[in-house]
Amino acid sequence: MKITTKINLLTTVWMLCILMIINFVVFFLFMKTTVNMEEKVLLQKAEDIIKGFDTNQSSSNIEPKLKDYLTDHTFIRIIQPKNKVVHEVTNDQLLSKKIKGKYTTTKQSQTRLISAENGEEEVLIVRLPIKHGNNESLEIGERLSGLETRKEILRGILGFCTILATVLSLLGGRWLANMVMRPISNMINTMEEIEKSGVPKKIVIQNKTRDELYTMASTFNRMIDRLQENLAKQAQFVSDASHELKTPLTIIKSYANLLRRQGLENQDIAEEAIHAIHTEATRIQKMTDTFLDLANLENENVLEINKINLVSLCESILKQLKEVYKREITLHFEENPITIYADELKIKQVIIILLDNAIKYSQENIEVFLDKKEKHAMIQIKDYGIGIPVDEIDNIFERFYRVDKARSRETGGSGLGLHIAKRIIKLHKGHLKINSKEGSGTKVELFLPIYNEQIQD
Template sequence: MRLKSKIYLYTSVLFAILLTAVCISVYMLFGRMAIGDETRRIEAEALLIADRVASSASEIAPDDLLRAYVPADGMLRVVRPDGTSLPAVTNGDGDPFITEAYEYREDLNNEHLSGGGHGYIRVSVPVIWSDGEVRSVQISRSIADTEGRLAVLRTVLALVALLAMVPAILASGVLANRIIRPISALTGTMSDIRQSGTFRQIETGQKPGDELAEMERTFNEMIALLETNFERQERFVSDASHELKTPLTIIESYANLLRRRGRERPEVFDEAVDAILSESVRMRELTERLLQSARRPEADTLQLTEADLAKCVRESASVISKAYGRKVEVESAEFVTVTTDEAKVRQLLFILLDNARKYSEEKIEVETLGGKGLPAVIRVKDRGVGIPEAELPKVFDRFYRVDSSRTRQTGGSGLGLSLAKDIADVLNIAIRIDSEVGRGTTVTLTFAPEGIPPRVSEKEAGRYGLLRRSARHDGRLEQRKEEEE
């Protein structure tokens, strides 16, 4: 059975059960109240009649006495202690009560009985008869009128229940449709996604705050995440196939050259080995950065601490200097502290220092300013070839290279500055590049005075898929130094 049919059936049955229970409760309560009122009225009348009968028993013949006080729609009987009675007296309507069984009652008593197809109330009142004997005066009265009103009430309640079921069934259908609508939209959207291969979100028009709106929001977030991950996967495949094609071709060409001429010509051997080693190192760096770029956002978080930028700069510069034998001058105050993720700051510095090393032969200068209430600033300067002014807005694009031939020689992949921009955005750092062709490039990092804003959650901070790799990068640089030596 479909969910819509289940909701429709269950709500209709539940409403029918509740309505029936209410009608039965109303009928029973009203019936009990009506019978109770009738019993009290007959009991009061019986007390009055019994008192008058007992007081007149010595003056009037029993038959005449009872006939004088018999109710219009009932019966009057006097029962002796031995269980016998004087002849019962009725006015015609009470004739069916004469044949009913009776017994002597020593105390005031009332009973709800039935006879002749109708109910009646019998009240027994003990009295002292004229001869001193305690007898029971029993008065029986019909409650047909009350039962008739209860029958009318039963009919009315039954009709009301049947009429009320019509809007209840319609309301169940409306409720089922309202509940099923977002689920149907969800199912339809998933079916469309499966058939078309494209990602879509659902819009059911639910008001925020209920579970259906929460389901819609959760599904749309899941679709957005899947779409982002799918795009990252496609981009990774595209980037990898595009960027790895050239170094693989170079490695294959030099391997063939080695196979043909490597044994006879030592200079060809040396050239081929150097080229293969260089392209292998570049492929490793490129693969690592591709994986960083394609990494799932939720896998990364921020670890905010009070970091000393001056110390970070000095240690990062020392690693680059020792690994590549390059002179890196550091000018900094003794302490420049900010609240940030120190590991990511180191990663950002390694990218900028590595770029400065690749595109300049002279010394690299790093300057650290700020602190004591002023924004912290880090500047990385090189005296390399520089970047044309027209190219500066594009340098943060993925795989963008100012000069493809030059970047092939230096090992550039076009991913470094793109990752640097991603890291800077996560850490709330403003990054600016100033460059002049032939004179060098300066990259300026300006830290926000308040650090990373509270609105950047861990999930948002990880949306660029950045790896925490500072220690691993240090080890890679030391390994490369050993290989080059």
Template sequence: MTLRSRFTLFTVFWLIFILILYNIFVYFFVIRVTTRGELQLLANKADLVIETLRQQGMEGIEDPKLLSDLYNFNEMMRIVTGSVKVVNMVGSDEQLLSIPPQMQSFYLSETRQIGGQRVLYLSVPFFEQGHLIGTVEAARRLTVLDSYLQILVGALSVTSIGAIVFAIFGTYWFTTRLTGPIGQMVQTMREIDRSGKLYRVKLNGREESVELQQMVRAFNQMIDRLDRTIEQQKHFVADASHELKTPLTVISSYADMLKRWGRDNVEVRDEAIEAIAKETERLQKLIRSMLTLAEAEQDSWLSISRFDVAIVVRDLSEVLGTTFQRDIRVHSDGQSVMMRADKDKIRQLLMILIDNAIKYSKEPIDIRIRINKQGIKLEVTDYGIGIQECDIPYMFERFYRVDEARHRSTGGSGLGLSIAKKIVDLHDGKVEVYSKPGHGTTISIQLPRNGKVSST
């Protein structure tokens, strides 16, 4: 069953249920109010008869005018004395006159069925000096009231049926508008599945609900993101193919050279072996970087723990400074700077930034650890050749090269800064680059605080 049918049936069912309860309440409420009015009319006539008798000293009980002045064509009135004898009666309805007389000392009112019609019966006793003298009885057919009730039932039925019909068509129309964008998204997804191309759902000019607009926008945002991801994957595959093709071509060329002349020529053999080893190492670095970027897309790539980032920076700077015989200076706001992050990934991030600084400068390298309101800031500064301003926005793209010749000479894979940017993004951080050609470069990493950074 479709959502439209379910919603329509649900709405109509509850509307019918509510209408039934409402109609029952109105019907019995009208009966109660109108019957009470009729009863009050009979009670007033009985009280008037009793009051007249008291004024006359209980004389004239059998006087026909006592009751005839109060008589109505659809009523019966009579006075019954102590021996259950009708001493005075007025009325023309045989069925009402045939009601057995009663002599009782209490007030009685009830509704009876006589001849298929409702009849209101009333019995009011009257006393003299504490002794029961008689009873004034009255009966009244509720014919007019019942005819009004029939009209009321008809009116309620017609309005209820009209409301149900209106609810069916109105709900169907409303659910059609409600499920329209959903149907468009389903159709779009089927078209995507059929053609393999990404399509977006268009919002019509009609007024849609805020929730539906948000749903359509979220769907379109998802499609846009998928589109960007697919395009990035295409570029990545193309760039990776190009990067892999170069060392493989070099290796193949030198291997062919070895086959032809390397057996007898020592110089050719040594050159080929060195070139193959160099390109193989470069190829291994490239593959490791590509695998690192692939792993970074997984949710479980980070392993969060609490550690002292100042110690990590000092240890790494000491190792790299000793290895490359470079002066790497560490400046920190405190001896200990605690933070919650992935220790290994932060170390990898710093290694990439320091390695780049070592490659592109000969001067000492400064690393600063600052604590601010936003969290912790790491800055790596070199005083080398710098970067052109037009190249800065593209530095963290995969395989982007500021200088092809420089890239080849350093043996980089073109993925280091992309990995660094991915690590920063996964930690909800920000990266900024400040550089001036000939004066050096500063890469600033801001990691969020969120109660996870402290200093002692």
């Protein structure tokens, strides 16, 4: 069953229940107040009769007097103890037959049902003692025929209103359910289209009321935005990566062809070819490792947070690099330890990426400064090399971006280092700043939060 039909039926059933209760209460209260009013009128009549009652009157005078008080379908009786009816006047023989006279010493009133000509009918009886008489009481009975008619009318009105309310509830419920469900149906249609075509698509939000459905639709749209962005990034990455791999592969192919044509006859050419093939193959291998790194960083839960001391970490990195590159790198710090909560391997990777750049793009001494600034630890890497043109600084974080492609080929870079570094820093909720002057050098500042929320929580 559709959710709209379900909502519609449930609300209608619930409304019917409420209406039934209300109908019952209205009917009951109406009956009660009407009978009370009739009872008051009848008691007043009984009191009036008693007031004008004279016990010394001869019985032949009493009955005509009582007759004056008769209204439609009534009887009036004077009753003595042991329920002995001494006087009775009536204009409804059936009524007087059905209701037996009853002597009373207290004020009484009651309603009774009798079977009349057209079904059952309610009868109101009031009894009052005649105080100044000789142990006599007055009894008046009256058919509540008017009440029966009013009951029928009220039943009709309530029934009609219930049917009308049910029809309106069904129609209104359908309209409301449709209105509420429209965005959901839109979403379902869009999802089905996405499933069929495989192309992410957004939902058209018509009603901009900031309700839960609007939030759901806009969350869905944001999700689609992200998906499209990721798909675009993926496509861009595949195209960039294949483009990057094309150059070394072309070089390998052309040297392999050269070797095939000339064989190993020419020793110099053979050596040059083997060297070039080896260099380019190493380059491809490095590049694929970097691609894997990048793919890993797409997953945001990759960090393995631990307490680390930046001073000892930098000391060990610098020791390794100095040995490999035979370059002068000096470390400056005023505080030891400088503790942060971070993924040690990833931070090490970032520092190596930055130092690798400083080594590649400068000849002179490289300086590393460690410090604390408010809630951040700072690593500053300073080189006195070729520098970066000001208008290129924003681009160097792009994937595969190199300022001078020809020169970078010589240095073996793929243009992914800073992009990876930035991603890692972002995962740590830190930031990178680069200051550079072409020809005089580059200063890279790396800020990392001292406390990491993931650890604190």
